Amino acid sequence: MGFKTFCFKKSLWLFHFGGASCNNCDIEILACLTPKYDVERFGMVLVGSIRHADVLLVNGSINKKDKPRLLEIYEQAPKPVLVVAIGACGCTGGIFAEGETFAGPVDKIIPVDAYIPGCPPKPEAILAGIVKLLGKN
């Protein structure tokens, strides 16, 4: 059992970073916690500080004002940390990639472990993405 596999074996704690998004992915992440999907049964909870988290969920396009803050949050994260880019904007910038304040998709700023496309991805897709990511590590 490798170190990474050992770290991510049980109850992942998630930290959510909402960049310049339209709120849809944020709401779908929150919907994962509610009775229909209920990820808390797998021990996954949203935590208030990146210093407690195993997984950094990033959604939305990243603008000039978000970029230094995303870097800072990534640096504060206890390693190893898994980074998941959620939604079309998180993966590529989506419809906002041509915008004048756009500062590059997430993977140009910090290393990304998994991409979950969709606008917004369904809660099932978010769960499937995280499960696949865990299988990989």
Next chain:
Amino acid sequence: MSKQTLIPIGPYHPLQEEPELFKLYCEGEIVKDIKWETGYNHRGIEKLSEKKSYDEVFFLVERICGICSTSHPFAFANSVEEIINVEITNRAKYIRSIIGELERIHSHLLWVGLAGHFLGYNTVFMWAWKYREPVLDLFEMIAGNRNNYAMFKIGGVRRDIEKAKIPAIQEVLALVKKKTDLLVGAVTDDPVFHARTKGVGVLTREDIVNFAAVGPTARASGVDIDIRRDDPYAAYPLVNWKVITSEAGDVFAKAEVRLLEMYESISIIEQCLEGLKREKEGDIDVKVKHIPEGYGIGRAEAPRGEVFHFVVSDGSNSPARHKIRAPSYTNIATFKKSCVGQSISDATITLAAVDPCYCCTERLAVAIDRNNGQRIMNAKEIIEHSTQITNRLLNNE
């Protein structure tokens, strides 16, 4: 004078889904002043809109805000249809209203849940979000996506609601009606909810007028405004419904207005479904070939209040100017009145009570020197600028 403490909320705070920075200046436990800072969510949508064709703009304005993702296309369609002066078919009107009201139901359920969560009343949070799911399933059935429905286009709607789908919609409405009773009971009968929300974050009628607040925030303070009635559009003049108002102006009144509005929405949808049965199936759009020069104003009542779109057309394929004002833009300013003088623990629910949507409101702030009109750069920007110039010189030589 006692010492003031600064308590920041945000920009990436577990309380908020969206990035936004509030600075609470407190003396002891009492909030004395509040400031807010934006820009974390700025995407330059008005500028992007000028690069896209009219058909593509619908997909863009839908993504201004995920929760009220029909109200922006609604207002945009109204403004463009004002430019070309076209009357859409009754069937399209009914479908537009159905989508708009379904969205209001899911948005209000979402708010009730979050309000419960902020008060530490997590049962309401879980209930409300559980019964919001059937509404999202309806959207998936009608439009193919849970959010961002892409239902609107100039001159009508993209997809029809066939007769076979109507019973499923009625079934969900019946369920939501029953569960709204449950939530109303949970909110009005709970002594703790009363204690935490009554007399908290009060906005008087004068405050609403001074801040130009709109939507349920205004209606909870006894200001009787609703774009659906005042500037009729879509199928709202064709059905019977009433505007819900309350007098108290506190958080409880805002919750009350939203919950009662859900009953009205259910009734509007039921009447629209009856209307759909009368109209010919498939008759959902008017073909529009050209958009002439001119300008149009479109308004729509989003779950949070009035959405305003202003479009200038120069006869080409894309808007020459597109101005957007979302309801939260004026509603957020009321924090200056409602939060000041409250304790910090009440500030969270007061901030949540207007159902603020920061991604709608986002503006770009640029600091400009008042004396000479020059843009002021901070130290980091100046260093970056200097590095760029050095690089340019190096590359040229």
